[in-house]
Amino acid sequence: xxxxxxxxxxxxxxxxxxxxxxxxxxxxxxxxxxxxxxxxxxxxxxxxxxxxxxxxxxxxxxxxxxxxxxxxxxxxxxxxxxxxxxxxxxxxxxxxxxxxxxxxxxxxxxxxxxxxxxxxxxxxxxxxxxxxxxxxxxxxxxxxxxxxxxxxxxxxxxxxxxxxxxxxxxxxxxxxxxxxxxxxxxxxxxxxxxxxxxxxxxxxxxxxxxxxxxxxxxxxxxxxxxxxxxxxxxxxxxxxxxxxxxxxxxxxxxxxxxxxxxxxxxxxxxxxxxxxxxxxxxxxxxxxxxxxxxxxxxxxxxxxxxxxxxxxx
Amino acid sequence: xxxxxxxxxxxxxxxxxxxxxxxxxxxxxxxxxxxxxxxxxxxxxxxxxxxxxxxxxxxxxxxxxxxxxxxxxxxxxxxxxxxxxxxxxxxxxxxxxxxxxxxxxxxxxxxxxxxxxxxxxxxxxxxxxxxxxxxxxxxxxxxxxxxxxxxxxxxxxxxxxxxxxxxxxxxxxxxxxxxxxxxxxxxxxxxxxxxxxxxxxxxxxxxxxxxxxxxxxxxxxxxxxxxxxxxxxxxxxxxxxxxxxxxxxxxxxxxxxxxxxxxxxxxxxxxxxxxxxxxxxxxxxxxxxxxxxxxxxxxxxxxxxxxxxxxxxxxxxxxxxxxxxxxxxxxxxxxxxxxxxxxxxxxxxxxxxxxxxxxxxxxxxxxx
Numbered sequence: 001x002x003x004x005x006x007x008x009x010x011x012x013x014x015x016x017x018x019x020x021x022x023x024x025x026x027x028x029x030x031x032x033x034x035x036x037x038x039x040x041x042x043x044x045x046x047x048x049x050x051x052x053x054x055x056x057x058x059x060x061x062x063x064x065x066x067x068x069x070x071x072x073x074x075x076x077x078x079x080x081x082x083x084x085x086x087x088x089x090x091x092x093x094x095x096x097x098x099x100x101x102x103x104x105x106x107x108x109x110x111x112x113x114x115x116x117x118x119x120x121x122x123x124x125x126x127x128x129x130x131x132x133x134x135x136x137x138x139x140x141x142x143x144x145x146x147x148x149x150x151x152x153x154x155x156x157x158x159x160x161x162x163x164x165x166x167x168x169x170x171x172x173x174x175x176x177x178x179x180x181x182x183x184x185x186x187x188x189x190x191x192x193x194x195x196x197x198x199x200x201x202x203x204x205x206x207x208x209x210x211x212x213x214x215x216x217x218x219x220x221x222x223x224x225x226x227x228x229x230x231x232x233x234x235x236x237x238x239x240x241x242x243x244x245x246x247x248x249x250x251x252x253x254x255x256x257x258x259x260x261x262x263x264x265x266x267x268x269x270x271x272x273x274x275x276x277x278x279x280x281x282x283x284x285x286x287x288x289x290x291x292x293x294x295x296x297x298x299x300x301x302x303x304x305x306x307x308x309x310x311x312x313x
Numbered sequence: 314x315x316x317x318x319x320x321x322x323x324x325x326x327x328x329x330x331x332x333x334x335x336x337x338x339x340x341x342x343x344x345x346x347x348x349x350x351x352x353x354x355x356x357x358x359x360x361x362x363x364x365x366x367x368x369x370x371x372x373x374x375x376x377x378x379x380x381x382x383x384x385x386x387x388x389x390x391x392x393x394x395x396x397x398x399x400x401x402x403x404x405x406x407x408x409x410x411x412x413x414x415x416x417x418x419x420x421x422x423x424x425x426x427x428x429x430x431x432x433x434x435x436x437x438x439x440x441x442x443x444x445x446x447x448x449x450x451x452x453x454x455x456x457x458x459x460x461x462x463x464x465x466x467x468x469x470x471x472x473x474x475x476x477x478x479x480x481x482x483x484x485x486x487x488x489x490x491x492x493x494x495x496x497x498x499x500x501x502x503x504x505x506x507x508x509x510x511x512x513x514x515x516x517x518x519x520x521x522x523x524x525x526x527x528x529x530x531x532x533x534x535x536x537x538x539x540x541x542x543x544x545x546x547x548x549x550x551x552x553x554x555x556x557x558x559x560x561x562x563x564x565x566x567x568x569x570x571x572x573x574x575x576x577x578x579x580x581x582x583x584x585x586x587x588x589x590x591x592x593x594x595x596x597x598x599x600x601x602x603x604x605x606x607x608x609x610x611x612x613x614x615x616x617x618x619x620x621x622x623x624x625x626x627x628x629x630x631x632x633x634x635x636x637x638x639x640x641x642x643x644x645x646x647x648x649x650x651x652x653x654x655x656x657x658x659x660x661x662x663x664x665x666x667x668x669x670x671x672x673x674x675x676x677x678x679x680x681x
Contacts, residue, residue, distance in 0.1 A: 257527050257530070257531040
């Protein structure tokens with residue numbers, strides 16, 4: 001496996017994110033660790049409320065980190081950082097949001113929406129240079145430059161999502177957090193946006209953190225998938241391996257509910273229900289361990305033995 | 314003289330009671346045209362559409378947004394927007410006692426006794442279809458009171474029974490809570506409880522699980538299936554998620570630009586699709602994509618329904634369109650007694666066009 005040789009672009013180490021008062025915190029993310037390699041698409045799957053978006057937002061420095069650290073290209077970007085690093089992180093790490101209907105400013109024209117980031121990071125630009133950048137960004141996502149003078153309500157859902165992609169591209173990012181970028185879109189437009197994202201990845205060597213709850217899309221787009229449940233990662237593996245040999249009962253349950261466009265198997269389908277009480281973690285707390293190269297799972301010593309046997313079968 | 318021959322409806326009822334003939338329609342749409350007046354122009358949203366809905370089945374209607382799925386179903390419960398109107402055709406509803414043409418209904422008075430009691434609807438977003446200022450119990454009670462004329466303790470008991478029926482535990486306590494105290498999946502259960510409160514015959518589900526997580530989605534789909542069996546419902550299921558369709562549907566209707574272009578049993582439409590638009594829809598599924606390769610996507614945009622459509626509406630987006638597709642609208646060609654499609658490809662004179670390679674191995678993919 002060449003995995004060890006690849007460059008790590010982002011590294012999350014023992015991340016904790018708490019909300020609420022300090023005395024009675026709500027632990028949204030508990031002790032999460034993973035590495036994302038340069039140029040890959042890393043999928044993060046979980047139910048709503050599992051903390052997947054919180055991790056994405058912590059990477060973007062929107063939520064403060066309560067414990068652990070986040071390293072970007074080897075430098076710590078969580079907590080207090082220098083102004084230069086902050087500037088670098090702001091332009092190199094960008095986000096694409098879920099709902100194209102609510103993530104664009106309804107009162108601003110497309111040229112302002114797309115250019116907004118550059119007003120902060122590229123102050124020296126003249127009006128013309130900025131307009132050229134906007135035109136290029138729109139062309140890159142398959143829209144026409146004349147759209148710049150229109151308002152968001154004049155566009156369809158798919159076009160709006162492209163505008164959302166254009167405004168992150170203009171910052172020349174290297175790492176993009178895509179938070180459910182296609183969940184709100186129609187089937188046919190989904191395919192277009194997925195194709196656009198993978199085309200941009202190939203052309204610019206982008207790295208994606210792809211957050212979604214739909215495993216069927218994940219299998220297609222992600223190189224590796226991490227499954228999160230109640231703020232903890234429960235399993236992490238290359239996509240095909242995760243689908244072929246899921247180990248953790250939560251992953252198995254999640255895979256069992258993925259709808260497939262196949263009426264025969266849908267009718268005979270058995271839905272597995274995840275019951276957290278199967279774990280006996282009171283005396284033997286769970287650890288995050290690599291059972292086979294590249295395949296991590298959360299479990300205590302007794303479970304780990306079973307997982308290892310299952311993985312090597 | 315009239316008494317000697319049983320009426321048509323009695324015949325239908327008798328046969329359903331015997332359970333021997335489930336293939337009787339409950340709703341029959343014939344050449345329905347629906348138009349909207351928009352800024353002085355007319356939009357032709359439903360273009361002489363015909364479809365039969367059979368008693369006790371689940372009919373799934375799939376299509377892109379804007380294809381008219383929701384507009385079609387709004388006609389069945391009289392909730393068409395004020396600028397929309399029916400411009401011909403009929404919607405026959407075969408009730409227990411009489412056949413009624415819903416297209417002839419005038420105003421709220423006609424609909425009041427009908428909507429909810431005969432046909433009911435669940436909307437997509439459980440966050441917005443409940444009133445945030447009223448308790449869950451009172452919102453369900455409203456539906457029960459109006460239609461079943463219950464009061465006092467009887468009403469309370471009926472509400473608790475409904476909550477229990479849709480799988481909400483501890484109904485006494487939950488009935489006193491407000492919508493914000495419920496999760497998305499639980500709210501959708503409440504919406505379902507309201508929809509079934511007056512024991513409708515047909516339940517229209519308009520994207521009921523699109524806003525929900527996969528796990529919750531599976532639960533809601535199971536609940537709908539259970540209720541269908543228990544209450545002998547007929548379900549019309551609107552969605553653009555083909556995975557969900559495969560799970561719930563007995564029959565599938567594919568809609569494009571205000572008309573049904575293909576209809577058949579779920580097996581026929583998934584394993585043996587005939588219309589190029591159905592091919593395109595199935596091919597663009599990420600489930601069928603091969604990693605690293607471009608996913609199939611439908612080029613272009615749906616046609617402008619302000620202008621009249623000539624020929625096959627899908628032809629401009631269909632790379633393999635025939636010449637005649639641009640000239641003349643295809644009729645339905647029958648593939649099997651239950652399966653028909655509106656495409657010239659099925660005409661005996663048409664050249665043989667093979668469906669795309671990757672949709673041929675849909676069968677069995679769920680097990681891989």
